[in-house]
Amino acid sequence: MLTLQPETLSEIYNHAKSEFPDECCGIILGTETQEFVRKCRNIQNELHQEDPDTYPRDARTAYVIHPDDLIAIHKEADTQHRQIKVFYHSHPNHDAYFSEKDKSDAIAWDEPLYPGATYLVISVYDAEIRAVKAFAYDEAAKDFIDVPFSET
Ligand SMILES: [Zn+2]
Numbered sequence: 001m002l003t004l005q006p007e008t009l010s011e012i013y014n015h016a017k018s019e020f021p022d023e024c025c026g027i028i029l030g031t032e033t034q035e036f037v038r039k040c041r042n043i044q045n046e047l048h049q050e051d052p053d054t055y056p057r058d059a060r061t062a063y064v065i066h067p068d069d070l071i072a073i074h075k076e077a078d079t080q081h082r083q084i085k086v087f088y089h090s091h092p093n094h095d096a097y098f099s100e101k102d103k104s105d106a107i108a109w110d111e112p113l114y115p116g117a118t119y120l121v122i123s124v125y126d127a128e129i130r131a132v133k134a135f136a137y138d139e140a141a142k143d144f145i146d147v148p149f150s151e152t
Pocket of ligand 1: 097099
């Protein structure tokens with residue numbers, strides 16, 4: 001069960017709308033009582049332009065977090081004792097599901113890269129958030145499964 005504060009959710013929903021029709025991406029850091037939204041730069045368009053064979057998709061259907069953003073967030077997590085709680089990204093003009101690519105991004109050598117993290121997928125059509133779903137790695141299933149989430 002994932003719970004997030006209403007302010008956190010509205011911040012990431014606004015992020016999804018502002019990046020539309022591209023995918024937004026980011027991370028939510030947390031402590032016992034606080035949540036911090038860290039919007040990340042999606043470099044998929046740059047990758048696609050430089051190397052379309054390796055990166056056939058552009059940012060409308062894919063995302064790659066800017067490595068500098070990821071490093072900064074890891075540093076913040078370590079120095080400020082904040083947990084990497086959620087990875088979020090949007091699906092513009094698509095449903096909120098955990099795609100095969102989302103799965104392969106979250107797994108390395110058959111193990112989850114961030115075992116404690118939840119992945120939030122936001123379905124956004126134009127200015128409207130249609131659906132939001134949460135997914136987490138399940139040890140027994142050896143796969144990502146839907147997890148319920150709600151506002152605190
Ligand atoms: Zn996705």
